[in-house]
Amino acid sequence: MRNRHLLIGNWKMNLGPSQAAAFALKLREGLPKTARTDVWVAPPTVSLAPVCAELAGTSIVVGAQNVHWAASGAFTGETSPVFLADLGIAFSLVGHSERRTLFGESSQQVAQRTQGALAAGLTAVVCIGETEGERSAGRTETVLEEQLSPVLESVSRDAAGRVVLAYEPVWAIGTGKVAALEEIRQAHRCIESLWARKQFTSSPVILYGGSVNPGNFAEILALPEVDGALVGGASIKVDQWLSLIAIAEESPVARG
Numbered sequence: 631m632r633n634r635h636l637l638i639g640n641w642k643m644n645l646g647p648s649q650a651a652a653f654a655l656k657l658r659e660g661l662p663k664t665a666r667t668d669v670w671v672a673p674p675t676v677s678l679a680p681v682c683a684e685l686a687g688t689s690i691v692v693g694a695q696n697v698h699w700a701a702s703g704a705f706t707g708e709t710s711p712v713f714l715a716d717l718g719i720a721f722s723l724v725g726h727s728e729r730r731t732l733f734g735e736s737s738q739q740v741a742q743r744t745q746g747a748l749a750a751g752l753t754a755v756v757c758i759g760e761t762e763g764e765r766s767a768g769r770t771e772t773v774l775e776e777q778l779s780p781v782l783e784s785v786s787r788d789a790a791g792r793v794v795l796a797y798e799p800v801w802a803i804g805t806g807k808v809a810a811l812e813e814i815r816q817a818h819r820c821i822e823s824l825w826a827r828k829q830f831t832s833s834p835v836i837l838y839g840g841s842v843n844p845g846n847f848a849e850i851l852a853l854p855e856v857d858g859a860l861v862g863g864a865s866i867k868v869d870q871w872l873s874l875i876a877i878a879e880e881s882p883v884a885r886g
């Protein structure tokens with residue numbers, strides 16, 4: 631629960647260093663002064679440095695798409711949270727469904743990655759969500775609990791304020807299928823109750839992700855359970871991304 635909307639763009643494996651810098655320049659030029667929206671972007675790892683350079687001095691926050699748990703060591707191909715922090719990176723996505731389904735990341739590993747990110751001072755944006763089969767089998771809430779519990783077990787009270795949760799039904803990611811408003815509300819309420827069990831002092835921050843675009847965003851953001859959105863496809867189209875920011879700016883921040 632935040633007093634500002636949060637919009638995070640996941641660029642996935644799109645926009646290499648030069649394209650990303652050119653895209654960031656367009657964002658810098660087009661970004662309005664935002665009164666009630668925080669704008670974060672997650673470029674590919676190799677594009678982090680040029681995007682940071684291009685967005686220096688703006689309010690846009692830059693983050694990574696994944697992070698390892700160890701500070702350094704024999705982990706070929708992985709990225710240390712300490713190295714990210716050294717680069718001025720503020721957050722990392724963790725447990726995106728593409729990491730879980732395509733690269734076999736378990737919820738235990740997602741918990742470890744979350745812990746590594748938090749220990750290095752980063753914010754961890756932890757993604758969870760059910761597949762279509764799990765939803766039709768009536769297992770949505772069980773899956774959310776299975777994915778979130780190891781993460782919450784590993785988060786200390788002090789670090790809980792640097793955890794952002796993203797509810798992303800796998801069947802809605804990149805498919806053009808958006809979860810129904812009632813499905814989003816129920817999933818977010820389930821996540822809120824899992825968070826409440828831990829008795830953290832901070833409230834959970836919960837984003838929705840899955841085929842968000844300028845045509846559906848206003849009604850999703852108007853839900854009292856939704857703090858913002860994690861956006862893939864529409865975040866790498868300048869016009870759509872700026873429209874999403876404009877919609878967030880027009881939407882009151884009211885949590886029930």
Ligand code: PEP
Pocket residue numbers: 640642798802803804805806839840841842860861862863864
């Ligand atoms: C995502 O990659 O997290 C995502 C939500 O993608 P899209 O907006 O394209 O569905």
